[in-house]
Amino acid sequence: MTIKILGGGCSKCKALEAATKEALAGLGVNAEIEHVTDFSQIAAYGVMSTPALVVDEKVVSYGKVLKPDEIVALLKTYYCT
Amino acid sequence: MQVHLMWTFVQNQILGMKWLNALTGNLLSMTGLDTETRIGGSVQFFLYDTIKITILLCFLIFLISYIQSYFPPERSKKILGNFHGIWANCIGALLGTVTPFCSCSSIPLFIGFTSAGLPLGVTFSFLISSPMVDLGSLLLLVSIFGVKVAVIYVVVGLIIAVAGGTIIEQLHMEPYVEDFIYKVGKVDIELPDLTQKDRFVYAKDQMFSTFRKVFPYILVGVGIGAVIHNWIPEEWVEAVLGGNNPFGVVLATLIGIPMYADIFGSIPIAEALLSKGALLGVVLSFMMAVTTLSLPSMIMLRKAVKPKLLALFVVICTVGIIAVGYFFNAIQPFII
Numbered sequence: 511m512t513i514k515i516l517g518g519g520c521s522k523c524k525a526l527e528a529a530t531k532e533a534l535a536g537l538g539v540n541a542e543i544e545h546v547t548d549f550s551q552i553a554a555y556g557v558m559s560t561p562a563l564v565v566d567e568k569v570v571s572y573g574k575v576l577k578p579d580e581i582v583a584l585l586k587t588y589y590c591t
Numbered sequence: 592m593q594v595h596l597m598w599t600f601v602q603n604q605i606l607g608m609k610w611l612n613a614l615t616g617n618l619l620s621m622t623g624l625d626t627e628t629r630i631g632g633s634v635q636f637f638l639y640d641t642i643k644i645t646i647l648l649c650f651l652i653f654l655i656s657y658i659q660s661y662f663p664p665e666r667s668k669k670i671l672g673n674f675h676g677i678w679a680n681c682i683g684a685l686l687g688t689v690t691p692f693c694s695c696s697s698i699p700l701f702i703g704f705t706s707a708g709l710p711l712g713v714t715f716s717f718l719i720s721s722p723m724v725d726l727g728s729l730l731l732l733v734s735i736f737g738v739k740v741a742v743i744y745v746v747v748g749l750i751i752a753v754a755g756g757t758i759i760e761q762l763h764m765e766p767y768v769e770d771f772i773y774k775v776g777k778v779d780i781e782l783p784d785l786t787q788k789d790r791f792v793y794a795k796d797q798m799f800s801t802f803r804k805v806f807p808y809i810l811v812g813v814g815i816g817a818v819i820h821n822w823i824p825e826e827w828v829e830a831v832l833g834g835n836n837p838f839g840v841v842l843a844t845l846i847g848i849p850m851y852a853d854i855f856g857s858i859p860i861a862e863a864l865l866s867k868g869a870l871l872g873v874v875l876s877f878m879m880a881v882t883t884l885s886l887p888s889m890i891m892l893r894k895a896v897k898p899k900l901l902a903l904f905v906v907i908c909t910v911g912i913i914a915v916g917y918f919f920n921a922i923q924p925f926i927i
């Protein structure tokens with residue numbers, strides 16, 4: 511599973527990254543989190559409001575800072591393990 | 592008559608919170624602080640304005656965020672694709688008022704609009720109106736200056752946005768957009784289905800995060816307002832920003848441009864200056880300049896457009912804001 515955070519490096523993007531780390535730790539999943547700050551790459555995903563969360567190249571959320579339990583729920587619905 | 596009385600009540604007591612001013616005044620008198628003195632008056636202004644703006648801010652942000660949850664930029668982009676010519680500029684300016692948007696998202700937004708094939712002028716109509724006029728400013732202006740001023744402010748703001756976008760369109764500025772923006776292909780992403788509960792949670796989260804972000808600006812703004820309100824002699828304000836200085840509007844605009852604050856921080860300063868005899872157009876052009884243009888937003892926009900287009904954008908906004916200031920000065924006797 512590859513996880514990417516899209517965002518220009520503002521405080522909201524860092525908050526989403528921290529929440530994602532927490533969610534992954536809670537699930538016991540060891541996955542790399544990549545922080546994409548390049549605007550042309552961000553736009554290539556069709557995202558116009560940052561921060562966004564991308565799991566396996568699919569945009570699962572954008573424009574808001576998710577809470578760790580919301581990320582856990584998202585990961586579970588998209589990827590029943 | 593009945594309607595008029597009811598409206599006066601809403602404007603003075605609910606939106607203007609005159610009762611709160613009386614309450615803070617009475618409470619301060621009970622602690623032995625004379626609100627007729629300069630220090631007492633400053634403390635009263637500071638407390639009253641901080642509480643009033645905080646209440647308005649929380650209520651307004653909640654309401655606005657709820658409405659905004661229906662218009663994410665991804666959706667505004669799709670809506671705009673259905674309009675052409677000047678109509679696209681008008682709809683762009685209107686959507687700018689309801690689309691949630693912070694300066695850190697301006698580049699992805701710019702790229703999204705451009706790669707969807709929207710004309711550059713439409714994107715700029717959106718970018719100008721978005722910070723200049725929003726729903727919050729409308730209600731806040733009603734509370735401070737009354738409904739006529741607020742409605743005219745919003746209308747002239749939208750006119751600047753439409754005119755500015757149209758000028759950029761007519762001057763064919765497309766080559767002055769950074770090349771990488773045209774290289775991004777068009778991508779549409781799915782819009783999530785939000786339930787009413789999701790929208791309420793979104794609005795609540797926005798309210799708290801916005802409050803945390805802008806509260807320091809409110810304190811600074813109200814602090815400056817309190818100083819102006821009680822310590823700066825009326826003659827000074829009148830001489831520099833009142834009817835005696837024909838360049839008051841230009842001065843207020845040029846001072847406001849590099850400053851970065853949002854409308855909640857700039858309004859107490861405007862309110863205090865107006866009560867000290869500054870002209871309406873002077874304080875409104877100051878507020879417009881502070882909210883529309885700022886150094887951080889220009890630095891951000893520079894990443895998407897070349898210096899020539901950035902300069903044109905700044906010039907259009909500046910000229911527009913100065914024109915609005917003189918317009919309000921001219922009509923002030925008729926609307927206040």
